[in-house]
Each structure stands twice: as C-alpha cells, then as structure tokens.
Amino acid sequence: MGEILVVVEHRQEEVRDITFEMLFKAGELCKEFSHTLTAVVLGGKEEQFIDEVAKRSDNVIYYEDDRLKNFSADLYKEVLNGLIEKTRPFITLIGHSSWGMELAPSLSIKTGYPLATDCVDILIEDGHPKVIRQIYSGKVFSKMSFKESDGYLITVRPGSFQPPEAIDERNGGVIKKDLPGDLPEMRKEFIEFIDSGAGDVDITQADLLVSVGRGIGEAENVEDMKELAERMGGVLACSRPVVDKNWLPKYYQVGTSGKSVKPKVYLAFGISGAFQHLAGITGAGTVIAINKDKKAPIFRVADYGVVDDLFKVADALKEQLKEG
Ligand SMILES: Cc1cc2nc3c(=O)[nH]c(=O)nc-3n(C[C@H](O)[C@H](O)[C@H](O)COP(=O)(O)OP(=O)(O)OC[C@H]3O[C@@H](n4cnc5c(N)ncnc54)[C@H](O)[C@@H]3O)c2cc1C
Incomplete structure (x- = not known):
C-alpha cells in the first residue's frame, strides 16, 4: 500500500478547482489500489478551507505559517522536498497551473523523482503509474510510462476530471506541521495580489x-x-x-x-x-x-x-x- 499526495492549490483563502479534481482522481485510484490519500496544504495561519480538503482525504498535512499564505515556488519546493524525502509517496499530484508549471520541474530535480507534466489521465498498470497526455495540439492522446523509481511526480491539466457534486466523504485527520528551521535564503518575495477586476460585465x-x-x-x-x-x-x-x-x-x-x-x-x-x-x-x-x-x-x-x-x-x- 502506497500513498498518493495531492498538493492543495489555493489563492486568496480559497481552494482552486484543480485541487478538487486531483483529490477526486486520487480518491478513485486509492480506492482501486488501496493506497492512502494525503493532501498537503502549505498555507497561512488558520486557513478556513482545511475542512473542505479533509472531507476528501485520508490525511491532511498542514504546514501552517503566514510565509506560506501566498505561493512561492522556492519555499514550497523546499518544504515539499523535505516531506517527500521523509514519506516517499508513491505519486505526488500537482496542478498544471501557473503554480505547478513553476514548482514541479524544480521539485523533480530536487527529489530525483521523474515528472510527467500536463497529464489528462492517470492509470496504474502492474503497480506502475502511466499517464495520458495530449500531443499535436490535442489531436492525439499518448500513453506514457516513467523510468523506474520509488516515487513519481505528475502535473494534472485543469478540467481533466469532473468531481461529482456528492463526494465520497473520507474525513481525514489534520496533522499540523511547522516550517522546517533550516530553510535556505529565498530568491523571491511575494509583494501583492492584484485582481484583474470584474469590469462592466460579469x-x-x-x-x-x-x-x-x-x-x-x-x-x-x-x-x-x-x-x-x-x-x-x-x-x-x-x-x-x-x-x-x-x-x-x-x-x-x-x-x-x-x-x-x-x-x-x-x-x-x-x-x-x-x-x-x-x-x-x-x-x-x-x-x-x-x-x-x-x-x-x-x-x-x-x-x-x-x-x-x-x-x-x-x-x-x-x-x-x-x-x-
Ligand atoms: C499559460 C497559458 C494560458 C492560456 N490561457 C488561456 C485562456 O485562459 N483562455 C484561452 O482562450 N486561451 C488561453 N491560452 C491560449 C490557448 O493556448 C490558445 O492559443 C487560444 O485559446 C486559442 O484561441 P482561439 O481558439 O481563439 O484561436 P485559434 O486557436 O487561432 O483558433 C481560431 C479558430 O477560428 C477558426 N476560424 C477562423 N476563421 C473562421 C471563420 N471565418 N469562420 C469559422 N471559424 C473560423 C479556425 O478554424 C480556428 O479553429 C493560454 C495559453 C497559455 C500558454
């Protein structure tokens, strides 16, 4: 039995839809192959969305620190690398969004885990993950396998999975963690969030x-x-x-x-x-x-x-x- 880790994507105190899609797909795989579904939240103090995530996971690992409130690829990579080194999850899912595109490649280098990006489906065959990706501007679907490893990273294309309204409640426990003390100096700093605004039509x-x-x-x-x-x-x-x-x-x-x-x-x-x-x-x-x-x-x-x-x-x- 292995673990499927889902990196929870959030913005302005709300979970992004891609997170629910990944939790839904991970839930299906966990049910079929008896894996454990763990959601990992890197967030600020007392994020209100934790319950939403816990309902859909077996465990929630919550790194709770105001330095994590807004996405920082450098910082998130360090924290996730520490977690992955300790727990060696079988599969780690990250959204193929502006977050994931920045985070996943450097996390792959850091952990040594192979990465498949922009996947529209995930299968497990003979104990190994395989992914479906679109090529030639979406005209052809290709099935890809990974080089042998004990863990794999996958970024998931938004809109690939349709979670149903009624969820399969898992009610995971929340394990709170502090930021590791030995973090290197960060090269980037979050300055402000600017909304594009609603405009004159909605x-x-x-x-x-x-x-x-x-x-x-x-x-x-x-x-x-x-x-x-x-x-x-x-x-x-x-x-x-x-x-x-x-x-x-x-x-x-x-x-x-x-x-x-x-x-x-x-x-x-x-x-x-x-x-x-x-x-x-x-x-x-x-x-x-x-x-x-x-x-x-x-x-x-x-x-x-x-x-x-x-x-x-x-x-x-x-x-x-x-x-x-
Ligand atoms: C990081 C990133 C984020 C992106 N985010 C978005 C996003 O949020 N939304 C988005 O839309 N795109 C987004 N894109 C761009 C996306 O990849 C496509 O380039 C874009 O959606 C294409 O727009 P289009 O269909 O209008 O143009 P095209 O792909 O150029 O298609 C034009 C279509 O019009 C048809 N056509 C031309 N003339 C006629 C005619 N007279 N009558 C009938 N049909 C005609 C053509 O056959 C063609 O299919 C993003 C890309 C990146 C890299």
Missing part, C-alpha cells in the same frame, strides 16, 4: 454566452458579435487571443488564465478549443461550436457543431431573431 453569471475567438478576424467584428449576443439575451465572452490583440478587455476572457464560466448555453464562434480555453467551460451546459475547420478540437466537447463560416451563421441568427 461573464461568470450569464446563462447564455456568445464567445468569440481569433476566427472573428479583426477588431471591427467584435461590435457585430456583441450585438448578436445582446439580441439573443446573452453576454459576449472571448478566448485569449482576442484579449491579447486588445479587441476586448481581460474580464471577457474564458479559460485557465481568464474566468471559469457556467452558462446554460455556450456558443463558441471561431474558437479552436485549446485546453486552456476548454478548462474554463467544463461547467457549461450545452456547448455549440461554429468553426470552418471540421477537425477543430472544440468539436470534441461540443454538443452541437456547425462547420461553416462564422459570419454566415451569425448573420443567419440575426435574421431569425429579426423575424422572431
């Missing part, structure tokens, strides 16, 4: 989102799509390139570095379906994709798809609404 509250991607071609087309969204009684949203090109402000952006949305209907116009975008719509009801490329990955998650020019479809919808 895409997280809309029931209908008309979301536009790079496929809309130019800034001038944004207004037309906004008008369509409004005529349909919905709200405009977008993918990251639309923000990067300054066609819309950041608060319209859906995805891992934007917002997670949960509309009843999500219309994606000219969005290819990169995983960073799809991770933001896992909570959406019906997904309708309009894309001229029939092989676009968005069609894999869409409930309905239209393979056509998006402007033709937008005009047809406007016509229908006029008639209605």
Whole structure:
C-alpha cells in the first residue's frame, strides 16, 4: 500500500478547482489500489478551507505559517522536498497551473523523482503509474510510462476530471506541521495580489454566452458579435487571443488564465478549443461550436457543431431573431 499526495492549490483563502479534481482522481485510484490519500496544504495561519480538503482525504498535512499564505515556488519546493524525502509517496499530484508549471520541474530535480507534466489521465498498470497526455495540439492522446523509481511526480491539466457534486466523504485527520528551521535564503518575495477586476460585465453569471475567438478576424467584428449576443439575451465572452490583440478587455476572457464560466448555453464562434480555453467551460451546459475547420478540437466537447463560416451563421441568427 502506497500513498498518493495531492498538493492543495489555493489563492486568496480559497481552494482552486484543480485541487478538487486531483483529490477526486486520487480518491478513485486509492480506492482501486488501496493506497492512502494525503493532501498537503502549505498555507497561512488558520486557513478556513482545511475542512473542505479533509472531507476528501485520508490525511491532511498542514504546514501552517503566514510565509506560506501566498505561493512561492522556492519555499514550497523546499518544504515539499523535505516531506517527500521523509514519506516517499508513491505519486505526488500537482496542478498544471501557473503554480505547478513553476514548482514541479524544480521539485523533480530536487527529489530525483521523474515528472510527467500536463497529464489528462492517470492509470496504474502492474503497480506502475502511466499517464495520458495530449500531443499535436490535442489531436492525439499518448500513453506514457516513467523510468523506474520509488516515487513519481505528475502535473494534472485543469478540467481533466469532473468531481461529482456528492463526494465520497473520507474525513481525514489534520496533522499540523511547522516550517522546517533550516530553510535556505529565498530568491523571491511575494509583494501583492492584484485582481484583474470584474469590469462592466460579469461573464461568470450569464446563462447564455456568445464567445468569440481569433476566427472573428479583426477588431471591427467584435461590435457585430456583441450585438448578436445582446439580441439573443446573452453576454459576449472571448478566448485569449482576442484579449491579447486588445479587441476586448481581460474580464471577457474564458479559460485557465481568464474566468471559469457556467452558462446554460455556450456558443463558441471561431474558437479552436485549446485546453486552456476548454478548462474554463467544463461547467457549461450545452456547448455549440461554429468553426470552418471540421477537425477543430472544440468539436470534441461540443454538443452541437456547425462547420461553416462564422459570419454566415451569425448573420443567419440575426435574421431569425429579426423575424422572431
Ligand atoms: C499559460 C497559458 C494560458 C492560456 N490561457 C488561456 C485562456 O485562459 N483562455 C484561452 O482562450 N486561451 C488561453 N491560452 C491560449 C490557448 O493556448 C490558445 O492559443 C487560444 O485559446 C486559442 O484561441 P482561439 O481558439 O481563439 O484561436 P485559434 O486557436 O487561432 O483558433 C481560431 C479558430 O477560428 C477558426 N476560424 C477562423 N476563421 C473562421 C471563420 N471565418 N469562420 C469559422 N471559424 C473560423 C479556425 O478554424 C480556428 O479553429 C493560454 C495559453 C497559455 C500558454
């Protein structure tokens, strides 16, 4: 019997969704292979979310120190390395987020454990972990194994697992730990957290989102799509390139570095379906994709798809609404 360790990701006193996804997947593996599920929290004093994590774990190891309240890859690496050296967990899961991308490679070097990044599934075969990763922009799934080791590190792509509403309660005990005394000097310092702000629209509250991607071609087309969204009684949203090109402000952006949305209907116009975008719509009801490329990955998650020019479809919808 081994241990699966889940590194709890949190921000501004709230647990991030990726943590619940990892706890769910780790819980399934622990049940099937009789492993122990341990969540490790590196957090500030008296974090309120500990109970949420304990419900889903067999044990919670809580390093409680205000120096850990905000993420620091250097500091977190040192603390996790100390824990891993002592407990030698079979698998350690970290989110493939801005946290994990910075933390996991250096932790792998420090611990000597092999690392697989950006995994969308985890299997255990003949006692060895294997991971599923997407290659060629999500067009091919590859199954990968690790070099032989007594422990393995995996970063998990957000949106890969869907924890059910009703959880399998484990009610783990919480073991509090102090920061080790012999930490090296840190090269980085947390200065402040700046929220991107809600802006004049809140895409997280809309029931209908008309979301536009790079496929809309130019800034001038944004207004037309906004008008369509409004005529349909919905709200405009977008993918990251639309923000990067300054066609819309950041608060319209859906995805891992934007917002997670949960509309009843999500219309994606000219969005290819990169995983960073799809991770933001896992909570959406019906997904309708309009894309001229029939092989676009968005069609894999869409409930309905239209393979056509998006402007033709937008005009047809406007016509229908006029008639209605
Ligand atoms: C760390 C990191 C974080 C990221 N975070 C996010 C994020 O939060 N949100 C996000 O969206 N992306 C994010 N990205 C970027 C992501 O990887 C993709 O590059 C991005 O989602 C692609 O946006 P897109 O689908 O609009 O553009 P593209 O991938 O360029 O797709 C455009 C699509 O439009 C279609 N198209 C073109 N013209 C037409 C037409 N006339 N009619 C119909 N279809 C047409 C094309 O076939 C194509 O499929 C992130 C990337 C990184 C590295």
